[in-house]
Amino acid sequence: MNTGRPSAFSAELADRICEEIANGRSLRAICSDPSMPGKATVFRWLAQEDGFRDQYARAREAQADALADEILDIADDGANDTYMDEDGRERTNTDVIARSRLRVDARKWIAAKLKPKVYGDKLATELSGPGGGAMLHQHELIERVIVDPQDE
Numbered sequence: 001m002n003t004g005r006p007s008a009f010s011a012e013l014a015d016r017i018c019e020e021i022a023n024g025r026s027l028r029a030i031c032s033d034p035s036m037p038g039k040a041t042v043f044r045w046l047a048q049e050d051g052f053r054d055q056y057a058r059a060r061e062a063q064a065d066a067l068a069d070e071i072l073d074i075a076d077d078g079a080n081d082t083y084m085d086e087d088g089r090e091r092t093n094t095d096v097i098a099r100s101r102l103r104v105d106a107r108k109w110i111a112a113k114l115k116p117k118v119y120g121d122k123l124a125t126e127l128s129g130p131g132g133g134a135m136l137h138q139h140e141l142i143e144r145v146i147v148d149p150q151d152e
Helices: 011-022 027-031 039-048 050-076 094-114
Strands: 082-084 090-092
Touching: 011 027, 011 050, 027 039, 039 050, 050 094
Parallel strands: none
Antiparallel strands: 082 090
């Protein structure tokens, strides 16, 4: 009886892995489940199975969207942002707020890497002319002069 981790590729396992990823779980967390293949096995499947590689890539893009949804949930959840001190005064729980900020920033970074056209930083390219001003159809005339060395 084989009770180890699965190592043979199956469409069912591939579907489960991709569904979990699309729902926002990390591959590390998925592969920590003893009923799932190890990360090395998944990477081997990605190298060998074209269909799985495409499915996995789509799941990673969907994961970016799931992370964006989580960012909204984290940002909107203020349940533990304050507490009552021993004198009955409401206080701000800066540790909880800092942890929420870290959770949001981590998800923003990962989403930007997974789906940069949607969640990445936008870069603007600007050309400037002389004196730092805008370049407005500035043209320079370049003249080509052929000099005969015998004329000198």
